[in-house]
Amino acid sequence: MRLTVVGNPANRRVRSFTEAALAAGLDRPAVLPWRDVLAGAAPPESGLLRIDSPGEDAEVDVLLRGPGARAARDGEILGFAAAHAGMVAAATRIASGGAEPLNDPADIAVLCDKRDCHARLAAAGIPVPEALPPVHGYAQLRAAMAEARWSRVFVKPAHGSSASGVLALAVAPGGRIRAVTPVELTPDGLFNSLRLSAYTTEAEVATIVDRLAPDGLHVERWLPKATLGDRVVDLRVVVIAGRPTHAVVRSSRSPLTNLHLGNARGDLAALRAAAGPAAWSAAMATCERVAARFPGSLHVGVDLMFLSGWRRHAVAEVNAFGDLIPGVLSEGGRDTYAEEIHALVSGRWRACVR
Numbered sequence: 478m479r480l481t482v483v484g485n486p487a488n489r490r491v492r493s494f495t496e497a498a499l500a501a502g503l504d505r506p507a508v509l510p511w512r513d514v515l516a517g518a519a520p521p522e523s524g525l526l527r528i529d530s531p532g533e534d535a536e537v538d539v540l541l542r543g544p545g546a547r548a549a550r551d552g553e554i555l556g557f558a559a560a561h562a563g564m565v566a567a568a569t570r571i572a573s574g575g576a577e578p579l580n581d582p583a584d585i586a587v588l589c590d591k592r593d594c595h596a597r598l599a600a601a602g603i604p605v606p607e608a609l610p611p612v613h614g615y616a617q618l619r620a621a622m623a624e625a626r627w628s629r630v631f632v633k634p635a636h637g638s639s640a641s642g643v644l645a646l647a648v649a650p651g652g653r654i655r656a657v658t659p660v661e662l663t664p665d666g667l668f669n670s671l672r673l674s675a676y677t678t679e680a681e682v683a684t685i686v687d688r689l690a691p692d693g694l695h696v697e698r699w700l701p702k703a704t705l706g707d708r709v710v711d712l713r714v715v716v717i718a719g720r721p722t723h724a725v726v727r728s729s730r731s732p733l734t735n736l737h738l739g740n741a742r743g744d745l746a747a748l749r750a751a752a753g754p755a756a757w758s759a760a761m762a763t764c765e766r767v768a769a770r771f772p773g774s775l776h777v778g779v780d781l782m783f784l785s786g787w788r789r790h791a792v793a794e795v796n797a798f799g800d801l802i803p804g805v806l807s808e809g810g811r812d813t814y815a816e817e818i819h820a821l822v823s824g825r826w827r828a829c830v831r
Contacts, residue, residue: 763781
């Protein structure tokens with residue numbers, strides 16, 4: 478079995494997938510760096526092709542955004558739409574040879590566009606938060622919120638990841654406003670921070686939204702998440718070859734649960750007990766339905782939330798490159814990468830996609 482991985486050779490996902498392949502007795506996967514792909518490297522002619530995230534590589538980011546793009550400063554939020562277009566074009570070209578993609582570029586295109594992904598899930602009847610019609614700036618956002626009679630929303634860059642540029646926005650009676658976000662607003666632009674900020678003036682929030690808007694926005698109703706103790710919780714569920722195999726609880730005292738923002742892993746057994754067997758089974762069935770909407774992808778990472786009261790759940794996002802959850806094992810004792818390799822060598826992946 479010949480494996481080729483498009484990705485950064487130093488990336489943890491690429492290294493872990495390589496280690497899993499070697500542990501299963503397979504030949505070492507060939508690694509095709511993103512910068513080589515963007516420079517015109519020939520598509521592999523046979524075998525299996527895994528396309529991984531471009532990662533946090535400044536040179537690759539500039540190449541993705543195309544001729545004339547300037548380098549982003551450390552943490553700068555810049556050019557999401559152009560980078561998405563460049564990634565999809567490059568992934569499509571590199572998958573045009575004889576190798577079988579383990580994640581179809583057409584799936585990647587939708588998964589990395591929150592608007593398209595939400596629309597696909599909603600059309601399939603999968604529970605997702607309601608979304609506003611497209612908004613192109615702060616004034617239009619506030620008008621759409623008023624028309625929908627929503628006081629709390631999540632404002633998300635259409636092509637962002639890892640909570641980059643996300644605002645949890647609440648408007649109280651009387652017009653008081655509060656936006657919790659990892660965005661640092663500076664005179665020189667918008668930057669990501671590992672520390673959340675709370676903006677309470679309309680001028681600041683309007684500036685952030687208006688600077689993000691040209692790259693596209695996706696705005697969802699802010700649904701009340703279930704809590705364990707004094708923290709809100711949600712889940713990252715990795716679905717491999719159509720089956721939910723790994724889950725990690727993300728718990729937070731803020732509206733944003735991403736673990737890299739200083740939040741903690743929660744107790745999965747406690748969450749399952751709080752939800753109960755029926756609600757848990759229903760949630761996992763939803764994750765299977767999500768994966769079925771992306772049949773060309775060996776794995777997807779589903780961000781799933783139980784709502785307050787634990788009776789209902791909804792899918793917040795689906796991730797094309799969301800399989801890095803270290804230390805979490807499947808029922809078979811395999812991490813996510815070993816489980817992916819197992820699905821390949823056992824034939825379960827091909828059975829799944831037929």
